[in-house]
Amino acid sequence: MGSNHSFLEGKIKDLKDEGVYRKLPVLEGANEAEIILDGQRVINLSSNNYLGFSNHPKLKKAAVEAVEKYGVGAGAVRTIVGNMDIHEELEKILAEFKREEAVMVFQSGFNCNAGTIQAITQKGDLIISDELNHASIIDGVRLSRADKAIFKHSDMEDLEKVLKEKRDNYNNCLIITDGVFSMDGDIAKLPEIVELAQKYNCMTYVDDAHGSGVLGESGRGTVDHFHLHGKVDFSIGTLSKAIGVIGGYVATSKSGQEWLNHRGRPILFSTALPPAAVGAIIQAVKMLMETTEFTDRLWSNAKYFKEKLGKLGFDTGNSETPITPVIIGDEAETMEFSRKLKENGVFVSGIVFPTVPKGTGRVRCMVTAGHTEEMLDRAVDTFEKVGKEMGII
Numbered sequence: 001m002g003s004n005h006s007f008l009e010g011k012i013k014d015l016k017d018e019g020v021y022r023k024l025p026v027l028e029g030a031n032e033a034e035i036i037l038d039g040q041r042v043i044n045l046s047s048n049n050y051l052g053f054s055n056h057p058k059l060k061k062a063a064v065e066a067v068e069k070y071g072v073g074a075g076a077v078r079t080i081v082g083n084m085d086i087h088e089e090l091e092k093i094l095a096e097f098k099r100e101e102a103v104m105v106f107q108s109g110f111n112c113n114a115g116t117i118q119a120i121t122q123k124g125d126l127i128i129s130d131e132l133n134h135a136s137i138i139d140g141v142r143l144s145r146a147d148k149a150i151f152k153h154s155d156m157e158d159l160e161k162v163l164k165e166k167r168d169n170y171n172n173c174l175i176i177t178d179g180v181f182s183m184d185g186d187i188a189k190l191p192e193i194v195e196l197a198q199k200y201n202c203m204t205y206v207d208d209a210h211g212s213g214v215l216g217e218s219g220r221g222t223v224d225h226f227h228l229h230g231k232v233d234f235s236i237g238t239l240s241k242a243i244g245v246i247g248g249y250v251a252t253s254k255s256g257q258e259w260l261n262h263r264g265r266p267i268l269f270s271t272a273l274p275p276a277a278v279g280a281i282i283q284a285v286k287m288l289m290e291t292t293e294f295t296d297r298l299w300s301n302a303k304y305f306k307e308k309l310g311k312l313g314f315d316t317g318n319s320e321t322p323i324t325p326v327i328i329g330d331e332a333e334t335m336e337f338s339r340k341l342k343e344n345g346v347f348v349s350g351i352v353f354p355t356v357p358k359g360t361g362r363v364r365c366m367v368t369a370g371h372t373e374e375m376l377d378r379a380v381d382t383f384e385k386v387g388k389e390m391g392i393i
């Protein structure tokens, strides 16, 4: 076949015709609050590096030390000979941090969902999923042999309707929700979900990728935020966002962990996390256990930024977290707004249909602990200037 992939070339032309073809932006240097992107210096309001850990000196030092002792690669899957003592140490400290019985670590949040959901469900089971759940949950559900049902976003009446209609026809039932929804920054109604799960004898599964390192005491997550320890069966976290490195994990029971050890396919068939990542993550978790200064700064920065944008008359939606959508509406206008912000030195990505519903295009601002007040002021001034130029405010 060689280089002539005409079946793809046609599809790529379609993307171009639809105006959705894009090139990947190129970042020169570390992912900091201010960056050089495509050769231009900009304030970065688009990373998931909530706590500024991805380039933190203490994490880098821990990574280098782990490389010195363990090398650059784990050398095997965990079930053969890639399971180093630092992987065990990481799971122990994460379980302690999360205040749960046990933790199983995966190579990413994505493959944690892909590997866990299929391992804990089977034919004859039902999975009920929030309509706005993350793509990796959708893929995980597709890999399962269980039946699926969707409930309207955070709509507890609709969830109960599905439960009433379907629950009795199945063996096990698993209710899955994101902890924090990434496009709007709203928090799942976890206490109500847990209550319904108890009433209808279901298990609960929370993907807390955007809650890990953000919500709860020193970033312990959505389960901790609602004081629901021991009441959520599977609590998934990522180590790639606020923790600043790479990886994912499930906090669960000892038996949940043991089962994933045997049937979590990414554990069996994909090489273990590299030592540098593990060393850095252990350091990050230790820092969060020592102090709340990182999460405190994240939340005070987010509050400061949100208030200032609100005062200018921007619509920041229903966010309850540092994720700050600025809703513009029209798709083309949203992308134009994002482009003009970048020209003026602020990088914030535009998000439009089909990622969010038609007519709710937005730029999504990710405030972090790494932003200084001066940077946030400069970003707000730029929003004001561009917003006025375009007649948005």
Ligand SMILES: *Cc1c(COP(=O)(O)O)cnc(C)c1O
Residues within 6 Å of the ligand: 108, 109, 110, 111, 113, 134, 136, 178, 182, 207, 208, 209, 210, 238, 239, 240, 241, 246, 247, 248
């Ligand atoms: C980012 C994200 C993931 C994937 O996590 P990675 O560690 O980046 O693979 C999974 N679920 C949700 C809800 C996410 O936002």
